[in-house]
Amino acid sequence: MDFQSAEKKAKDLQNLLNQYSYDYHVLDQPTIPDAEYDRLLRELLEIEEQFPELQTADSPTQRVGGETLSMFHKVQHTIPMLSLGNAFDDQELRDFDRRVRQGVGDNVSYVCELKIDGLAVSLIYEDGMFIRGATRGDGTTGEDITSNLRTIRSLPIRLKKPVSLEVRGEAFMPKKSFVALNKARKEREEEPFANPRNAAAGSLRQLDPKIAASRNLDVFLYGIADVGDTGIRSHSEGLDYLEQLGFKTNKERRKVDSIEAVIEYVNGWVEKRPDLPYDIDGIVIKVDSLDQQAELGTTAKSPRWAIAYKFPAEEVVT
Numbered sequence: 001m002d003f004q005s006a007e008k009k010a011k012d013l014q015n016l017l018n019q020y021s022y023d024y025h026v027l028d029q030p031t032i033p034d035a036e037y038d039r040l041l042r043e044l045l046e047i048e049e050q051f052p053e054l055q056t057a058d059s060p061t062q063r064v065g066g067e068t069l070s071m072f073h074k075v076q077h078t079i080p081m082l083s084l085g086n087a088f089d090d091q092e093l094r095d096f097d098r099r100v101r102q103g104v105g106d107n108v109s110y111v112c113e114l115k116i117d118g119l120a121v122s123l124i125y126e127d128g129m130f131i132r133g134a135t136r137g138d139g140t141t142g143e144d145i146t147s148n149l150r151t152i153r154s155l156p157i158r159l160k161k162p163v164s165l166e167v168r169g170e171a172f173m174p175k176k177s178f179v180a181l182n183k184a185r186k187e188r189e190e191e192p193f194a195n196p197r198n199a200a201a202g203s204l205r206q207l208d209p210k211i212a213a214s215r216n217l218d219v220f221l222y223g224i225a226d227v228g229d230t231g232i233r234s235h236s237e238g239l240d241y242l243e244q245l246g247f248k249t250n251k252e253r254r255k256v257d258s259i260e261a262v263i264e265y266v267n268g269w270v271e272k273r274p275d276l277p278y279d280i281d282g283i284v285i286k287v288d289s290l291d292q293q294a295e296l297g298t299t300a301k302s303p304r305w306a307i308a309y310k311f312p313a314e315e316v317v318t
């Protein structure tokens with residue numbers, strides 16, 4: 001095959017495979033059998049081996065980097081990654097609502113989202129390309145784990161629009177991956193992980209990206225660090241924008257207009273929690289309007305416009 005036709009074939013295969021991967025890992029709607037995906041990937045690998053200049057950064061063959069790192073570099077979060085204040089019962093949710101309405105008046109909408117029990121991460125994109133991923137760390141200084149985050153199949157390497165932005169989300173290990181991993185570890189007489197959150201943290205701390213790639217991690221994105229001049233006015237519009245860019249967001253979110261509706265949503269999830277394919281440790285409630293969020297502001301540690309309702313610790317089933 002000459003270079004011209006190899007270049008076209010490689011481009012077509014990269015776009016096709018990235019679309020299939022998006023359907024499978026972001027939309028959870030596989031469109032071709034795994035064997036067909038693997039066959040196309042092998043075809044692309046052969047062309048890229050013959051013409052290495054075709055190995056573009058967003059090629060699906062480049063998800064799992066080569067080299068093992070010697071260490072993780074520290075990175076500064078230009079916009080701090082804050083933690084959330086907690087509420088442990090309905091009354092504390094009503095207290096939160098009263099404080100919010102004292103600050104911005106009675107015309108308030110909330111967005112309720114599942115609180116994923118994983119690891120908070122920050123992803124930076126420039127002109128639509130994933131260039132840096134980091135842990136939360138202490139909120140201002142985190143660790144650069146770009147090569148490990150790249151291995152998460154639902155994390156887009158190239159966005160659907162060439163925009164530059166920073167997004168925040170939660171990397172996690174689905175329950176099924178956790179059970180399989182601990183089974184394999186027991187067979188190798190290795191210490192099992194206590195829970196999916198620890199397993200996800202341990203996987204993202206691996207210096208060899210091939211190990212992280214083998215752990216079947218996933219990620220939900222839930223925030224934009226700075227909406228800049230996008231014209232986005234609310235958190236829910238921000239989540240829709242993340243979806244348009246190709247990010248995986250959690251579909252269980254619900255926008256409501258009263259704290260009573262928040263309490264109903266929260267109580268609904270207490271018994272549905274065990275049926276989820278991933279661990280959650282609560283519900284995050286956010287004021288939807290970005291103007292109202294700005295009016296309420298933040299303390300040094302956490303936003304006044306959001307709160308995490310924490311479920312009672314689930315008895316651990318080993």
Ligand SMILES: NC(=O)c1cc2c(N)ncc(C(N)=O)c2s1
Nearest residue numbers: 082083084113114115116222284
């Ligand atoms: N520490 C934080 O600010 C957050 C932590 C989490 C989490 N673990 N899961 C979901 C959300 C969300 N949907 O906003 C947030 S926000």
